[in-house]
Amino acid sequence: MSNAHAAMRNGVDVVIGLGSNIDRDENIPEGVRQLHRHARIEVKRVSRVYRSPAVGVDDAPEFHNAAVLATTDLEPTQLRNELRELEARQGRHRAKDRNAPRTIDLDIVYYGDLVAEFNGWRLPAPDAATAAHVALPVAEVAPDWRHPETGVATKTLAATLASDESMVHSIVEAQLSSPHTNSAHSAFDSSVEVYSPRVEAFVRAQLEEIGEDPDREGLVRTPLRVAKTLDFLTSGYHTTVEEVVNGAIFDADGAEGMVTVKGVEFYSMCEHHMLPFFGQVTLAYLPKGKIIGLSKIARVVEVFARRLQVQERMTNQIADAIENSLAPHGVAVIVEAKHLCMMMRGVQKQESSMITSAMRGTFQENARTRSEFLELVRS
Numbered sequence: 001m002s003n004a005h006a007a008m009r010n011g012v013d014v015v016i017g018l019g020s021n022i023d024r025d026e027n028i029p030e031g032v033r034q035l036h037r038h039a040r041i042e043v044k045r046v047s048r049v050y051r052s053p054a055v056g057v058d059d060a061p062e063f064h065n066a067a068v069l070a071t072t073d074l075e076p077t078q079l080r081n082e083l084r085e086l087e088a089r090q091g092r093h094r095a096k097d098r099n100a101p102r103t104i105d106l107d108i109v110y111y112g113d114l115v116a117e118f119n120g121w122r123l124p125a126p127d128a129a130t131a132a133h134v135a136l137p138v139a140e141v142a143p144d145w146r147h148p149e150t151g152v153a154t155k156t157l158a159a160t161l162a163s164d165e166s167m168v169h170s171i172v173e174a175q176l177s178s179p180h181t182n183s184a185h186s187a188f189d190s191s192v193e194v195y196s197p198r199v200e201a202f203v204r205a206q207l208e209e210i211g212e213d214p215d216r217e218g219l220v221r222t223p224l225r226v227a228k229t230l231d232f233l234t235s236g237y238h239t240t241v242e243e244v245v246n247g248a249i250f251d252a253d254g255a256e257g258m259v260t261v262k263g264v265e266f267y268s269m270c271e272h273h274m275l276p277f278f279g280q281v282t283l284a285y286l287p288k289g290k291i292i293g294l295s296k297i298a299r300v301v302e303v304f305a306r307r308l309q310v311q312e313r314m315t316n317q318i319a320d321a322i323e324n325s326l327a328p329h330g331v332a333v334i335v336e337a338k339h340l341c342m343m344m345r346g347v348q349k350q351e352s353s354m355i356t357s358a359m360r361g362t363f364q365e366n367a368r369t370r371s372e373f374l375e376l377v378r379s
């Protein structure tokens, strides 16, 4: 399995420019989201969205542009290929006409301080120094970044280009002058929001379906909030145990005593009703030369809690993760949780909680070890 986090420590800072003039209210946030989810691209900062007229074509819809500061361990050509892949997922078909409307452009603007010529493209992107719609968002995420050929800081470039070309505006200004009636504009209220515009649209439809008015004041921003919340609550899908534990596994020769961690809180959602279940995890292991930082256990739990789950599976996944990371003599996990799908619907005794366990290695094979653990849990 690849170790994205470890590799990223040797990563290169890059600036990626985004542009769209088809369904741009959806495609810019979706592009940012795809970058966020890429295992080998770590997004550090996202600009506001800017709008600018299309170049070279009359009547073409105007563009929205943004920029992202990220770290990656991909080589320039690999990164470019990955960006092409992400563009294709958003329905981008590269046409011969360079100025044709497009769902999304994802371009490398800067790759560290690399100056290089590739087959048909170069770094830094030539328009980094000539186009306000590139320079303005770039200056927001990396103001002190120096253009590797001229040494000019991006904030200086942006200021110079913006004064010549007053046609590029931050969307925030544009928004003030044109009141909106639907929820799509909220995508641009702030820069670092990560969510799926499709989920936002589904939630809006869902509100209509249950007889609500999604345009009434209290609900106007609800689809966006739900989409963002869901993105957070399901972030476990794109987090790996390797990323989380990396750098926090220590050699501990001679440490043979049982390590027990009690009361690790978690919040998850049941996959049957998409309603929360929540409670506490108790975990123990018998080290065989390796131990893990305590705080990392909570992070491992989150990797599995932040997705749609059933409690039994989550319990086993946590045990497997510790077993695979530490190769200990044994692992024991007990999860105690309340399920809102039972409590809210009055299906079972409403105050009852469910207890699941997973015993591995010594905890499974040796009754004394197991009872020692259960004794510790009870105390």
Ligand code: ZN
Pocket (backbone or CB within 6 Å): 270, 271, 272, 273, 274, 275, 339, 341, 342
């Ligand atoms: Zn349920």
